[in-house]
Amino acid sequence: MTPALRLQNLHGYYGKSHILQGVTLEVGQGEIVTLLGRNGAGKSTTLKAAVGLVTPERGVVELEGRDVTGRAPYQIAAAGLSLVPEDRGIFQLLTVEENLRIAVRKGSPWSIRDIYRIFPRLEERRSNGGGQLSGGEQQMLSIARALLNGPKVLMLDEPVEGLAPIIVEEIVTQIRLIRDAGVPILLVEQNLAVCSQLADRHYILELGQIVHEASAAQFRSDPETIDRYLGVKA
Template sequence: MLNVTDLNAWYGKSHVLQDVSLKVDAGEVVCLLGRNGAGKTTTLKSLVGAIGARRGDIRFDGEAITALRTYQIARRGIALVPEHRGIFGLLTVEENLAIAARKATLWPLAEIYKLFPRLHERRRNRGTALSGGEQQMLAIARALIGGPRVLLLDEPTEGLAPVIVDELADVVRAVRGAGVAVLLVEQNLSFCEALADRHYILDQGRIVYAADRATFAGASRERERYLAVTAD
């Protein structure tokens, strides 16, 4: 479904991504791991055209989308839920959802509220009145109501209570069950292992390891080398 080959990206003169290649198939959860500064968020932004200085081949259902603008990529069905969530604080929950709704979606408003009962309870509250977990739910719900075929999630569990993390895991499973592909950037390794079918590790802008769920579970050397936090 989504195939990336030799993706390069720059911030100014800084060559952040170097020949990154990965793929995400329909109904699959793929996790992109790495330490802070490895280039994970840059990868997601590059996939939706939010970073202009890029080179390589990005294909969605066989169509080259590398040269497309962000809104054109979104219309084709690739949705990014950014780390900062990006909800409109002065709008209510329902207004945030209404501005993103599309007719061709698996999750119209009624289904969104089944998936996120907390949002139904808070539907008349402004974004600024929501907790961090509720804001994250709203950010994901707003992406889903737009009818994506590929969902890109950037650090969805950061700073959230364990009970909310468990609820988000159930949401990701439901999305995968509907046949939507999910590319997940996450620091919470247990969250990734519980959900992902495959894993990539990014280090200093390069993919240095790729494995399926079973192989990754036994990859203690790669975990220690590329993911462990050490003190000098």
């Protein structure tokens, strides 16, 4: 089966700094895949290169077998690759419902009713301004807006960073529901407990290169590798 997303030998630069040095990974249909690594390894840059925010110097980005390498970000988004960035990027002065309505895309299988089913907290806050939401609620809104575009693959950059444990649990449940609804997910996350709960497979990135790949079971049973590359005791 053709992978939902494939990055092949991706190289990317910030100025003269060679950040991505041949990144190769794939996300299969129905999978949640994590991209792990220390700070500065190139995780966020990988996501940005996939959606065209960083122009790859070499390599290929394929979305369901379709080459989208080097296209403008709006073209890649229209093709079905959605990134929820770390800064969330919601409109602070618009209400929750207004934030959602401007994200609705014609032909998308996702409606605002679907969003409220997965994110009941957003329905409760639908008349609140984006700037009145907690950090966790803003994260939910950012993910919800991406879904309304009808993504073929959803990429999440640090979705639970800095959030209270009860909100983390809520977002973990919501990510599962999104995957179960048929949206494959590439997840960048530092919280290893969250990654272990969610992911089917894991990649570890170090200095712009994939240095380890493992299934969920292999990852759980190999604390030495986790400690070597991530610098934490599993």
